[in-house]
Amino acid sequence: MEADGNFDRTVGYRLISAENGESVVELDVRDDLRQRWGLLHGGVIATLADYCMGTAFYSMNECVAVTAEMNVNYISSVSEGKVTGCGRVKKQGNKLSFCECEIKKSSGELIATASGLYYRVR
Numbered sequence: 001m002e003a004d005g006n007f008d009r010t011v012g013y014r015l016i017s018a019e020n021g022e023s024v025v026e027l028d029v030r031d032d033l034r035q036r037w038g039l040l041h042g043g044v045i046a047t048l049a050d051y052c053m054g055t056a057f058y059s060m061n062e063c064v065a066v067t068a069e070m071n072v073n074y075i076s077s078v079s080e081g082k083v084t085g086c087g088r089v090k091k092q093g094n095k096l097s098f099c100e101c102e103i104k105k106s107s108g109e110l111i112a113t114a115s116g117l118y119y120r121v122r
Helices: 006-011 042-061
Strands: 014-019 022-028 065-074 082-092 096-105 110-120
Touching: 006 042, 014 042, 022 042, 042 065, 042 082, 042 096, 042 110
Parallel strands: none
Antiparallel strands: 014 022, 022 082, 065 110, 082 096, 096 110
16 A cells, blocks of 8 residues: 555655554655744644554555544654654454554654554445
């Protein structure tokens, strides 16, 4: 599953791997993704987390799903370089699955954690 939607291309994710309920996604911190103080925008971090968890879910099920609920915890900030998100399915159900994600700087420092419920549409 590549980042192939219009929005996905705009954000610019790079899917590194997605298999067995786990995914790894990279994103370069670009000027157009920073907020007014030069830091990667929180909405971009949340978007990356959602993409990581959704991709991890898709890698197990290959079905259409939507985000039912998502929580993001911002721990640190980043202003340059690359960030990497690692998503994983923690509990799979018939319709709802619980997923988690960690987003880190190139140095390995944790930027954010996220959790979400993904609803299988079909």
